[in-house]
Amino acid sequence: MNSDWPPIISPMLARLGSENDLSKPHYIWEPKLDGTRAIVYKKGERIKILNRRKKWIEHRYPELSGIHRNILADPCILDCEIVVLDKNNKPDFQLLQLREQQEHPLKIELLSKMYPAVIFAFDVLLANEEDMTNKPLRERKQKLSEIVKESERLRLCMYTEDGRRLWESVKAMGLEGVMGKKLESTYQQGKRSEDWIKVKTFKTMDCVILGYTPGEGERKDYFGALAIGAYDREKLIFLGKVGTGFDEETIRYLTSELKKIEVPEKPVEEEPPYEVRWVRPEFVCEVRFLEVTDDLKLRAPVFLRLRRDKSPEECIFETQK
DSSP states (O other): OOSSSSOOOOOOEEEEOOGGGGGOTTEEEEEOOSSEEEEEEEETTEEEEEETTSOBOGGGOGGGGGGGGGBOSSSEEEEEEEEEBOTTSOBOHHHHHHHHTOOOHHHHHHHHHHSOEEEEEEEEEEETTEEOTTSOHHHHHHHHHHHBOOOSSEEEOOOBSOHHHHHHHHHHHTOOEEEEEETTOOOOTTOEEEEEEEEESSOEEEEEEEEEEEOOGGGTTSEEEEEEEEEETTEEEEEEEEOSSOOHHHHHHHHHHHHHTBOSSOSSSOOOSSOOEEBOSOOEEEEEOSEEOTTSOEESOEEEEEOTTSOGGGOBGGGTO
């Protein structure tokens, strides 16, 4: 580990798998939680939280400041997911988005009471100065269970070796999917490893917002659809447009923000057969779709949400299709 504290850590990532992977031997399986990936640092009574975009976000979650009491190692670094649970105890990403976009101290304080967050810990990278990243996952899970005392705000992510059974459960509950992890895998910082697999209950892709089409009718003052793309061998490619799935707040917000970053030149080689007002590739959105067509377009795309926790460079076409 880096001698500087806190060290900036890029989390280990998973490759996209399929239902065929659910029977792999020597893997454990966790529910894929619909939240924000977070590296949590504890030193003394201090808690720091780093998201995937390398931004410190602990100020947005004042209700999590006391979890140092439930982490029985010092110093300690955990890999976690931050979620906001709905009344049925299911992760609600829309509520989490309200928390993620706030910077005003009074609004942060109010939302922390209305929609308090919970941290689910699933891995440990450092415990009492001991670097855990080169140890196998089975040892890291054992250590995690020893040093995390569960509370209302800090919980351990459940896991099982029965991937098929967990898969059926998450589908029935309407959850996002499952994560499979090889028991002997080390923690490979910043790497999209073959040792970790994500299996989704439906196809989604994180896309870069490249621009927008002008709105018509009731949407004449707003955008009509978003032009979307992803990186393929470090080059942006055009994946089509998505025009459904937006709520009114998102339409207003994106219209305002995208107008601020319009650019004259298109960021992709392809020329769409319709007018697009291009923007700097700064925003990421998650899109649900049926399939990728032969000409590399998303068929029947539906906007799911903005992903403020992800950078455009993470939208890699090959790892998501």
